[in-house]
Amino acid sequence: MVQSGELLLEAKGINLRFGGIRALTDVSFNVRKGEVFSIIGPNGAGKTSMLNCISGRYKPQEGEITYKGRSLIGRSINDRAAIGIGRTFQNLALFGHMSVLDNIMVGRHHLLKNNFLTGMFYWVGGARKEELEHRRAVEDIIDFLEIQHVRNEPAGTLSYGLRKRVELARAIAINPDLILLDEPMAGMNLEEKEDMARYILDLNEELGTTVVMIEHDMGVVMDISNRVMVLDFGKKIAAGLPEEVMADEHVRRAYLGEEDELLHDEEGEAAAL
Numbered sequence: 001m002v003q004s005g006e007l008l009l010e011a012k013g014i015n016l017r018f019g020g021i022r023a024l025t026d027v028s029f030n031v032r033k034g035e036v037f038s039i040i041g042p043n044g045a046g047k048t049s050m051l052n053c054i055s056g057r058y059k060p061q062e063g064e065i066t067y068k069g070r071s072l073i074g075r076s077i078n079d080r081a082a083i084g085i086g087r088t089f090q091n092l093a094l095f096g097h098m099s100v101l102d103n104i105m106v107g108r109h110h111l112l113k114n115n116f117l118t119g120m121f122y123w124v125g126g127a128r129k130e131e132l133e134h135r136r137a138v139e140d141i142i143d144f145l146e147i148q149h150v151r152n153e154p155a156g157t158l159s160y161g162l163r164k165r166v167e168l169a170r171a172i173a174i175n176p177d178l179i180l181l182d183e184p185m186a187g188m189n190l191e192e193k194e195d196m197a198r199y200i201l202d203l204n205e206e207l208g209t210t211v212v213m214i215e216h217d218m219g220v221v222m223d224i225s226n227r228v229m230v231l232d233f234g235k236k237i238a239a240g241l242p243e244e245v246m247a248d249e250h251v252r253r254a255y256l257g258e259e260d261e262l263l264h265d266e267e268g269e270a271a272a273l
């Protein structure tokens with residue numbers, strides 16, 4: 001999607017510690033409206049911690065995060081969902097015994113205006129109309145992600161790739177302007193990865209949702225990201241266009257360690273000859 005340049009999310013000087021562990025050190029970055037922004041880095045680099053600071057799961061000891069120009073610090077997780085920040089998790093967090101449809105309905109709960117009292121006037125009040133609207137919105141999401149064929153199946157019986165898609169559906173159900181995806185392709189086969197990449201791009205291009213994504217698959221990152229930020233040991237070591245970041249010497253050393261090992265092996269072999 002074309003970037004409008006308008007800032008949607010801004011993180012400044014984020015510091016997050018767990019006892020003696022420094023998960024994030026002075027991390028600053030911004031995400032523009034309409035971008036696909038990827039966060040990459042080796043295991044333990046602080047990627048999920050950063051996502052958790054945005055979604056409200058973790059509270060940084062120092063730093064500021066603003067969304068649409070308003071501070072997020074001090075806002076609850078539900079509050080952040082209500083202002084349009086959706087997320088998926090690294091490990092699946094679906095209700096396995098519930099149907100796909102009901103799992104996605106859970107995502108809409110915070111949008112339900114009617115409570116128990118108005119619920120008593122279900123047939124005469126607006127509650128029925130509201131529920132119908134929600135059902136329609138959920139059906140649209142089901143169509144969008146092409147999961148009609150499993151809509152009534154218990155989520156726990158689906159293949160891994162389909163469960164990840166249902167999780168994405170539930171995150172979309174809150175009508176997010178910003179969606180945080182934690183390793184959306186992890187554990188998927190090539191075909192499932194290609195499908196997921198297409199859904200993320202459709203979400204971005206057709207629904208205009210801004211995406212912040214953690215992903216280990218470099219092919220996917222290069223293919224679908226507008227910009228990439230690299231974390232290493234809790235610090236930002238690079239940010240920019242995917243090709244710039246991949247060409248960065250520091251990043252190659254930190255992140256593409258395998259390549260260094262390869263070089264060492266070649267050197268080792270050469271030395272042994």
Ligand SMILES: Nc1ncnc2c1ncn2[C@@H]1O[C@H](COP(=O)(O)OP(=O)(O)OP(=O)(O)O)[C@@H](O)[C@H]1O
Pocket residue numbers: 018021022023041042043044045046047048049050
């Ligand atoms: N709740 C927590 N309690 C204690 N330490 C934590 C907690 N969450 C994260 N950490 C630590 O913070 C550091 C960063 O972890 P984080 O999960 O953010 O990294 P990551 O880049 O997402 O790693 P991975 O790619 O393995 O998922 C690690 O040293 C981790 O052990």
